[in-house]
Amino acid sequence: MRVIYNEQMAELADLLGGMAGLAGSAMERATQSLLNADLELAEQVISEYDRIAEMIQLAEEKAFALLALQAPVAGDLRQVVSAIQIVSDVNRMGVLSLHVAKMTRRRFPAHAVPEAVNSYFAEMGRVAVKMGATAKEVLESRDPERAAKLTDDDEAMDDLRKHLFTLIMDRDWQFGVAAAVDVALLGRYYERFADHAVEIGRRVVFLVTGVLPPDPDSEKESI
């Protein structure tokens, strides 16, 4: 039983890591589509979400089968329960990249984002991709120190979002209400993407140390 459990748990962890990597890559291309008003790339991200959705279903089934057939206990059980919780975070990361791509499609052929704030989105995209990759590594290595790095990246994301908000809330903002609203919502999507990556890190820290760090989103100010 133990050998089968280990094999199946390793498969599930690989699947979760693969999905986190895919979500990161989707956010990378969604960001490119946003910066270049590239409809084709946006459509690609949108149609590829189905693949993430299929993997989500597969991961939920695998976790359920593990519980049903292997009846794990103690630390093993905790691993499977964490995997179930992580699946939903990875799914949200995929959905949020989908939202960015849909914003590109919605505003095409115009750019959704004024060129003046392109650099913010390029940087938020870069941080998001990095966090997707780190989440993947954390899922595979279960290293709590790497998981802690996700919190640093999350702070960088929050700072970017705060800067962006001071720009759109400023009297000197010259691109109108519609662009400001798009920028604000996009900022929220990137921020939430980062929060879900942090959440994955929290779950891994919990698995290894038995202590769940606080939920960053409940502590944040709503800007």
Added chain:
Amino acid sequence: MRVIYNEQMAELADLLGGMAGLAGSAMERATQSLLNADLELAEQVISEYDRIAEMIQLAEEKAFALLALQAPVAGDLRQVVSAIQIVSDVNRMGVLSLHVAKMTRRRFPAHAVPEAVNSYFAEMGRVAVKMGATAKEVLESRDPERAAKLTDDDEAMDDLRKHLFTLIMDRDWQFGVAAAVDVALLGRYYERFADHAVEIGRRVVFLVTGVLPPDPDSEKESI
């Protein structure tokens, strides 16, 4: 074993229902604080979130203990796994009501929302409270027909949000960029609150019928 399982599962379902009810009540008061720029009420919602957070932890522990000590199989196992997934939706509903209350606090003594759109938020608040109450009932009754009603309410919420967006994106919008951005983000919080209530309904439908309805948020346009 079976008697103990049934008792503990009933306790867990009550706890989840109680949390959904609390999240609904928090969103009701957060909406009132928003409409009246009532700082005291906003602070109350913010400090009471800790109670939801404690219940979340308790529910996770109860679900884990059920798996560890009762080793449920088949339908019973599916119930506990669903409960674990539902805990995170209820938590997000609580966090989103917290975000609305924090927006009130952030803009105080000013109103965060121009009086001209108060009626939209009053209505979105009403729908959110109703959905919190329905989610509670669905968790307690496990009635898939009631769960389906959550989808109707979710559509009403989306319509409200779309109307609100046409207002703020219109050239005639006269309340400036900052108010438009606040309205857009608040609209997103109410919409996500409704999505999580729908998600609870989807999980209950899955429990009863074995078929998981599609995720509404991945299908939506990003407005």
